[in-house]
Amino acid sequence: MENPIYIIGYGAVGMALAVALKLAGKNVIILRGRPDNSPGRVENIQVAIPGKPLLEAKIEINTLNNFEQLDGIIVLTTKSYGNKQLAQTLKSKAGNSPIVLLQNGLGVEQPFIETGFTEIYRCVLFITSVVIAPGKVNYKPVAVSPIGVVANKSTSLNNVIEALDNAYLPFKAEYEIETIIWKKAIANSVFNSICPLLNIDNGIFKRDASALLMAKRIITECVGVAQAKGIMLTVDEVTESVLQISKLSDGQLISTLQDINNNRPTEIDTLNLQIVEIAKTLNMEIAVQQTLLLGELIKLKSGF
Numbered sequence: 001m002e003n004p005i006y007i008i009g010y011g012a013v014g015m016a017l018a019v020a021l022k023l024a025g026k027n028v029i030i031l032r033g034r035p036d037n038s039p040g041r042v043e044n045i046q047v048a049i050p051g052k053p054l055l056e057a058k059i060e061i062n063t064l065n066n067f068e069q070l071d072g073i074i075v076l077t078t079k080s081y082g083n084k085q086l087a088q089t090l091k092s093k094a095g096n097s098p099i100v101l102l103q104n105g106l107g108v109e110q111p112f113i114e115t116g117f118t119e120i121y122r123c124v125l126f127i128t129s130v131v132i133a134p135g136k137v138n139y140k141p142v143a144v145s146p147i148g149v150v151a152n153k154s155t156s157l158n159n160v161i162e163a164l165d166n167a168y169l170p171f172k173a174e175y176e177i178e179t180i181i182w183k184k185a186i187a188n189s190v191f192n193s194i195c196p197l198l199n200i201d202n203g204i205f206k207r208d209a210s211a212l213l214m215a216k217r218i219i220t221e222c223v224g225v226a227q228a229k230g231i232m233l234t235v236d237e238v239t240e241s242v243l244q245i246s247k248l249s250d251g252q253l254i255s256t257l258q259d260i261n262n263n264r265p266t267e268i269d270t271l272n273l274q275i276v277e278i279a280k281t282l283n284m285e286i287a288v289q290q291t292l293l294l295g296e297l298i299k300l301k302s303g304f
Helices: 012-023 080-091 110-115 157-164 177-198 208-226 235-248 255-260 270-279 285-302
Strands: 003-009 026-031 043-046 055-063 074-075 099-100 122-125 127-133 137-143 145-149 171-173
Touching: 003 012, 012 043, 012 055, 012 127, 012 137, 026 145, 043 145, 055 137, 055 255, 074 157, 080 110, 099 127, 127 270, 145 177, 157 171, 177 208, 177 235, 177 270, 177 285, 208 235, 208 285, 270 285
Parallel strands: 003 026, 003 074, 026 055, 043 137, 074 099, 099 122, 145 171
Antiparallel strands: 043 055, 122 145, 127 137
């Protein structure tokens, strides 16, 4: 049997990916990100995709503490705020296994680079997904999700794509992943700050011209930082991306609002506040004051 694909993270993305890979004949195991010694179990997980028959598969659910070695591709679908601790936990378990980060934000790979991992990939997910009941996920594909290399010593991108690509959650190789990461991070900085502060769903930007104008102010600040870093983005293309996401996820609550409602930490440190930190290194802090304010308000509202 081929080496397993270990999916770390038991949320909507992790469950949807696990079912898609299992139906593609892959050996897949979900590992809960929170370390404990609970025994492994098999769970039937269902994935509902609009306009298609319900997908379901029996998936092994386990915890990191029950594995001394992880010999296979390791896919992270956990929230990025736990990466520093997770990198340390995986250091003795992962060996030379590739790490694929299915996470939002800028710099989320840095803890793994600093810990010494040499085969690291970033994926920018173009999907919407939400857990609607225990073991059941609503999932909507938006576009093929690109995966690219972020660690210099990696030479196996095509092997990773071959292992992870599937009919329901497709992936493709991307050799200019940094631009796509920035574009998605800026869009996420809009959704993950404005929507929680307004306590409203993602569709607000397609419905309300005032909300869209607020979004464009944040986009303009962040695109300025990206351009200063040599990332060639425009305000118009990021705004169009925000509008597309808003339309496709109308009625859905952004993850940060869900996290605040459930008293969990948010990813704002790798979104608005990380862009501000990058701006500081470029002596551009004065140019991102609205981005900073919204990020700080999310920190205050979340209590973390």
